[in-house]
Amino acid sequence: MAKNDLKTTVQDNVIWKSIFRPGSIYRKGYRDTSRDRALASMNNVLYHLHPVKVKRHGLKLTYTYCLGGLSFFMFILLTITGIFLMFFYTPAAGAGTEIAYLNMRELSASVTFGQLVRNLHRWGAHAMVFLVFLHMARVFYHGAYKPPREFNWVVGVILLLLTLFLSFTGYLLPWDQLALWAVQVGTNIAGFSPVFGDQVQFVLLGGVEIGPNTLLRWYVLHVLFVPFITVVFLAVHFWRIRKDGGISGPL
Amino acid sequence: MSDEVQIDQEVYDRLIGEGKSERIARAKAKAASVRKAKIAEGQSLGPRSADEASKALEEFRANAGGGGVATKTEAPADAGGGGRLTPEQRAARVAASLGNGGDKQPASMGVPTSGEHTHRLLALVPPAGIQQVQSKQMDKVYTWPHLLLVEFVALLAAGSLLLIVSFFLDAPLGSLANPNDVPAINKAPWYFMGLQELLAYFHPMVAGITLPGVFAVMLMAAPYVDKNPSAKPENRKVAVLGFTFFCVFWGVLVIIGSFIRGAGYEWVWPWITGLGFTL
Ligand code: HEM
Numbered sequence: 001m002a003k004n005d006l007k008t009t010v011q012d013n014v015i016w017k018s019i020f021r022p023g024s025i026y027r028k029g030y031r032d033t034s035r036d037r038a039l040a041s042m043n044n045v046l047y048h049l050h051p052v053k054v055k056r057h058g059l060k061l062t063y064t065y066c067l068g069g070l071s072f073f074m075f076i077l078l079t080i081t082g083i084f085l086m087f088f089y090t091p092a093a094g095a096g097t098e099i100a101y102l103n104m105r106e107l108s109a110s111v112t113f114g115q116l117v118r119n120l121h122r123w124g125a126h127a128m129v130f131l132v133f134l135h136m137a138r139v140f141y142h143g144a145y146k147p148p149r150e151f152n153w154v155v156g157v158i159l160l161l162l163t164l165f166l167s168f169t170g171y172l173l174p175w176d177q178l179a180l181w182a183v184q185v186g187t188n189i190a191g192f193s194p195v196f197g198d199q200v201q202f203v204l205l206g207g208v209e210i211g212p213n214t215l216l217r218w219y220v221l222h223v224l225f226v227p228f229i230t231v232v233f234l235a236v237h238f239w240r241i242r243k244d245g246g247i248s249g250p251l
Numbered sequence: 252m253s254d255e256v257q258i259d260q261e262v263y264d265r266l267i268g269e270g271k272s273e274r275i276a277r278a279k280a281k282a283a284s285v286r287k288a289k290i291a292e293g294q295s296l297g298p299r300s301a302d303e304a305s306k307a308l309e310e311f312r313a314n315a316g317g318g319g320v321a322t323k324t325e326a327p328a329d330a331g332g333g334g335r336l337t338p339e340q341r342a343a344r345v346a347a348s349l350g351n352g353g354d355k356q357p358a359s360m361g362v363p364t365s366g367e368h369t370h371r372l373l374a375l376v377p378p379a380g381i382q383q384v385q386s387k388q389m390d391k392v393y394t395w396p397h398l399l400l401v402e403f404v405a406l407l408a409a410g411s412l413l414l415i416v417s418f419f420l421d422a423p424l425g426s427l428a429n430p431n432d433v434p435a436i437n438k439a440p441w442y443f444m445g446l447q448e449l450l451a452y453f454h455p456m457v458a459g460i461t462l463p464g465v466f467a468v469m470l471m472a473a474p475y476v477d478k479n480p481s482a483k484p485e486n487r488k489v490a491v492l493g494f495t496f497f498c499v500f501w502g503v504l505v506i507i508g509s510f511i512r513g514a515g516y517e518w519v520w521p522w523i524t525g526l527g528f529t530l
Contacts, residue, residue: 050398050399101428105424120414122422123420164442177434185438189450193460249482
């Protein structure tokens with residue numbers, strides 16, 4: 001069958017047309033014209049994130065350095081690798097039930113791609129913290145927080161804190177010496193919160209010291225609670241970028 | 252993916268000759284060739300004339316039946332005054348479309364009088380409810396393909412880099428956690444080393460709660476404190492200097508904490524005792 005016949009057969013039927021809205025680049029008759037380029041954006045789920053047209057200077061690598069976008073990419077990648085890890089992990093510790101730590105050993109020893117995915121998750125987390133920080137610096141040096149973008153900067157700072165908290169809660173989960181003592185440094189500090197120090201520490205630890213309860217608590221925070229809050233703030237962040245008139249500048 | 256659009260060479264050459272930019276000339280030449288193709292297929296271009304439009308509407312009514320109570324549209328071309336309706340004409344038309352043919356008071360404000368009509372949408376927008384958008388014409392490009400392409404390449408590059416690192420470097424895993432076995436070197440992850448380093452100098456309440464709290468609030472307040480409207484670096488030396496100082500300050504703390512602190516969090520030189528640092 002000639003290439004074009006095949007293309008017509010695939011594209012010219014009810015099912016294909018029901019999936020790809022008019023203007024989609026996969027639909028029959030897409031032409032590389034201004035009209036179809038505009039429709040391609042408007043009829044794509046990405047229209048929730050991107051307008052039809054963007055300022056030309058925003059495309060230059062040296063404007064955003066793609067830092068915000070890459071922070072988001074890391075978040076997605078961490079979600080995917082994190083779900084993989086969840087299949088092989090039980091947040092249980094304590095004498096005789098050191099399952100969490102055993103799971104980590106098995107993950108690298110006997111799970112297909114286990115070690116690789118764990119590495120991706122670990123290095124990805126470090127990369128995300130670093131990228132978010134660089135993104136903040138780039139926004140600052142461009143003065144991109146100035147009106148009308150003041151509030152989006154505040155949302156950004158909250159995202160930075162959430163990113164740090166996500167990393168930190170994950171740090172405990174392997175339940176090795178490294179994790180236990182690194183986390184100890186942090187939770188000791190929480191005990192010095194004014195007035196409610198002891199209570200704050202008790203809530204964070206699920207007891208008076210780091211133990212099996214802490215592990216379960218931080219696991220739930222790490223895989224569900226903090227990601228959920230982060231997604232909410234990401235949604236506001238992205239929505240505000242568009243409502244504030246798209247990317248700032250040019251300088 | 253896309254059916255290639257030919258450009259109309261003649262138009263292209265003419266526009267280039269007139270000194271238009273390559274990009275504009277190509278876009279216009281494409282548009283010209285699409286227009287030509289449409290004419291060749293016997294389609295008409297642009298908005299239809301008023302007569303044609305009302306004829307099409309009439310035909311549609313006759314064939315499809317139903318529809319609202321809207322009346323036959325008088326072609327604006329007849330109305331004089333540059334194709335606009337006079338206030339009287341407009342009033343007459345509104346009254347007619349409300350279901351009373353003329354100057355009587357509308358009996359039912361837009362509510363269909365016959366059972367055939369199932370719905371009607373009517374909205375009044377007060378002038379205050381209309382957003383006045385005053386945006387300047389800017390140099391813009393289409394998101395598809397330009398922006399999406401850049402994003403895709405960035406994503407591939409970052410993804411590959413991470414994959415390569417993960418292939419060669421394994422994440423650390425120590426021995427089983429043991430609350431009774433205090434390690435000699437006890438450090439937080441690097442992004443908290445700034446805090447841990449502060450702990451070496453101040454009471455934990457100050458280093459761990461007050462200072463980070465003050466920094467977080469300062470960071471969030473920055474856009475409200477910095478009232479300078481300019482985004483040009485040369486006009487905002489104080490802000491740039493302040494932020495740079497802030498970053499360098501944290502960077503130095505993190506580096507000291509990560510590399511120059513050893514057993515018991517004592518100050519040591521890494522080339523003597525080795526790196527007491529794990530990612
Ligand atoms: C999870 C973390 C974050 C993600 C995924 C994220 C994502 C993004 C993206 C994709 C953009 C579009 C422009 C660009 O790529 O630079 C953006 C813009 C922006 N971000 Fe973030 N961001 C994050 C954290 C932050 C932080 C920590 C701040 C500041 C404290 C911040 C403040 C802003 C501001 C003010 C803009 C508008 C910049 C402009 O119009 O030029 N964001 N963000």
